[in-house]
Amino acid sequence: MIRKRNEPANYRPLSPCGLDVGQPKTWVVELEGARKAALETGRTRLIVSALVFALAFVMIGLRLVDLTLLQSDASAQIAKIAPANTEWRSGRADIVDRNGTVLATTLPTNAVYANPRQIRNPDEVAGRLASVLKGVDEERLKGGLASDRSFTWVGRCLSPRETDAVNGLGIPGVYLQHDECRYYPHDDLFSHVVGYSDIDGQGIAGMEKTFEEKLRGGKAPLELSLDMRLQHIMAEELEAAMTEYSGIGASGLIMDVDTGEILSMVSLPTFDPDRPAAASDEARFNRATLGVYEVGSVFKIFSAAAALDAGAVSLEDGYDISKPIRISRFTINDFKPKDGWMSIPEIFLHSSNIGTVHMAMEAGTKAIQDYFGKFGLLKRGAVELPENGSPLVPAKWREINTMTISYGHGLAVTPVQVVRALSAMVNGGELLAPTLVKRRPGERPVGEQVISEQTSAQMRWLMRLVVAEGTGRNAEAPGYMVGGKTGTADKLKASGGYDRNNRIASFAGAFPMDDPQYAIFAMVDEPKPTEKSYGYATAGWVVAPAIKKIVQRMGPVVGLEPRALPSEVGPDPLFVPVHLKGRSVASQ
Template sequence: MIRRFITRQLRQPLPPARPESDPYARALPKGDLSGGRPAVVRVDGATKQALETGRTRLLVAAVSFTLAFTLIGWRLVDLGLMADQHEPSLARSLSSDALETGRADIVDRNGIVLATTMPTASLYANTQHIRNPQRAAERLAEALPDLSPAHLRAKLASGRSFVWLQRNLTPRQQDRVNRLGIPGLYFQREQRRFYPHGALLPHVVGFTDVDNQGLAGIEQSFDDVLRASAKPLQLSIDLRVQHVLAQELAGAMTEFRAIGAAGVVMDARSGEVLAMVSLPTYDPEKPAAAPADARFNRASLGIYEMGSVFKLFTTAMALDEGIVDLNDGYDVRQPIRVARFTIRDYHPKNRWLSIPEILMYSSNIGTVHMAMDAGTPRQKEFLGRLGLLQPAGVELSEVGQPLVPSPWREINTMTISYGHGLAVSPLQLTSAVAAMINGGTEARATLLKQDPAGAGKGRRVVAAATSEKMRRLMRLVVVKGTGRKANTAGYVVGGKTGTADKPSGGGYARNSRIASFVGAFPMDDPRYVVFAMVDEPKPTKETFGYATGGWVAAPIAGRLIERIGPLLGVAPRGDDNELIEQMLVDIETNAEGRQLASN
């Protein structure tokens, strides 16, 4: 426009020349069409104003474009090269949001994630925006096969402005729904709890509901803590050991056609539970689909009469109270009759047995004699000291209350001595054995990782000398007694087998039993206690018709120790029997002496 104005002005006839004093006149160069005479072009005030306005506008436009391109360029550089500077603030905002609606992670002792929270999309509908509810329900059921078309149709035809259709969709499910393009369907951003290891440890970690409320296990016990903190909750569990234990127990269940199994691996010094398995198990992300038997925690909630493993406690009590010494013994030739009951040995030796032999051969009669010499008050006090008369103090709500006889009569003292008449949980039993062999200090079970500096500082429950004797006796049982199938080369294993008929109808079922083994390694300096239990195992040809602790549970422990020993840093060593050499000599000497005396 300015250019056209200037052109029109230049094409107009030249006005008469003004004197050179005219400030708005200028001379034309020589040779101009005026014939060499200097010509004067007059630029009036309007023309000058127009030129100045045009220059101003051009300048403003140039500056505006320059600023715009500068800002765009700077933003591109900022996004491309300086994005990292913005990530911390973004992460902080996300973290703050997670604290309001999510939960902290749960990790094992090595930092492996056991439970975590992830953002998900939940599908809802404003049914007032859906034109054809029947067609929408059919298409939606194709995208989400778990939903019933009839159920969807009823919801979509309800006329409500908000109705949930499905919570916590996977990204693929969300994508399939999006592709339908149905008006009136919307997504709500939520948080969902995920368990990366599935059915490996739901009885420990537990699970949450759709609103992330803890309903079982650690999720329930530490619900407030997990909601209030962004720091992961670290458990004592070692996922590697958990996997091995679960695998060995599952194999035994299959082999012996059992209805269930349970196992525990514990640090004998700190009480830390490295593994706790209950079978059958379930998927913690779908707890409602699991039967009640699978959700039941046999390791901490289940209580059982453990059978002959209790002979460890009776022997330790008699030694700790000074009632017997290792060179003492009892005549076990005659069964013990009490009212209508008769107590016999499973494999009778029909002779005098020393204290080591009573434990090695698992003599019921010899064990009862020890208990009766100690008396009921001492037995109750000793078992209470070991934590067997009150629930385990572990950080779970699923903890069983032991079944204690009331009143505690003489017959109870007899049967409890060899593991009948008092029911405890596997976790309680493992803790008690840990305290008995770790030098005699309490090893309270815990599922939280502990400071190593605090290990071995619990209250004393048995004398150190008693603990040392029990280590040797347990080693003897594995080398020469009923626990030989748990003997693992290089790991100096000690332990005790147990077989207990299950209570039924006021008595005991003949073909329904608990087969168990509790042991520790290495017995010259115990670090870990292992417990394995199989519920209602069936005999096989390979076990010659037996389904006892020595044939069923002891082999589980042997294979378990062989596999987890290297993982736990326990180096294999020579398989000498220094712990029991003198004991073996004494047993042989006593047997020969008794034989000569009887002749």
């Protein structure tokens, strides 16, 4: 072989592809080995990947078994207690006032529950959860988390902030799920009327309970007769009167005398319907419909109406009221005794117990009992709320009962019964069924004629006289022609008899008296005398001023403009003179 210059002695020529052509078998063996090594590496990687995927599927399968079998009782408990998409929860209708303002609605929210079997440190977990959830009882939660159950509620109706806080804790065994809760946007303003529902949306008080079937799955809202604006006025003024005179409670109602619709119903103290369990029994008690009270001289409205309508007396009649009435061991006196003869208007004006008893006895026991029955004062009220009290009526109605009941003692009734009967006294004599549900435009219920239109006209004038010149002067709201009657009654003792130091102060009235549209009743329970009231805690001092403020604030809201009284613009042809202690007054 000829070697080129400078080539090394061990030189081996290479083929054009770079292989050593001098040793052909060596490079073939090397190539085969590299291929086998690559295949082995790939096979190993495939086996490892398959094992990883297989292990993942095994873990998923075990988790599915745990959820479907081992925790089936927890799942069933959740489905039973907190169904997520059932029709009755997601479709519960709203409750609105007469103007469409929402009083109760259902909102989407979240709930949090736990599986105690997955909780390793119940005390620590309970403390962490209680720190971010409002209203959670930490000690009670500890007990639930330490149990051997697979399910326990931690909290319902979570706010967005609480939901985010629970998520942030990231506690194993604690879970969130979608929920729906009833919400009352006006806090305690309508609590006694609207009522409330339980945690699962079932109505258990108020209109929520009465209209449970309508609200459950309903589409259209339940429209109440209440007016939020008037409710606010009534609640604010009653609260002020109760606070000023240190009362233990109060109640007030406003009714449309032509339709029977209740525009405002307030009971104090009140409570938060979003947390009814936190309220006391006293706060949840509806004084307007469930409480029964002796309302004192307010009953003189009904006694006078009965005697006038029966024809037993006329406005020109009168009695000698200078001597107390004694019957058996009882003596009937006047709060402020007066001497001599008084006409019927004066007896009503000065709220004479003695004169009222004479009128009632002139009409007779049977007539008074019959009229009080027709006025709806002797049987349970008919308003839609489930919380309805029954009046306390004498087991056997005797002559002494007629005497005491005529001026408001011996018969206890609910405020809603009073305002219903009061409406009939001023609307022409028609007793209407009270309602908390809004009536359709132009809809007027058919009532029962319980007194004549003439008697109703006479009662309107007598009630106006009390506010213009009598014990109700502090209720005078210039321009609105308010009429009414005050009532102050000592409360019954639990042991029997009357407590001279505790009383019910009330006012029943209507306006405007020349064409009544609204009846109004308010009472304060156990008011205390103040220096401002000169040591008195009577209705004229306690409740009448509140009525004045309510009417003055209410008038513009309902579209009633203050106007001059008939006496300020000349004689009214509807008014005729009546003799009153030697002077003439206007009588309708």
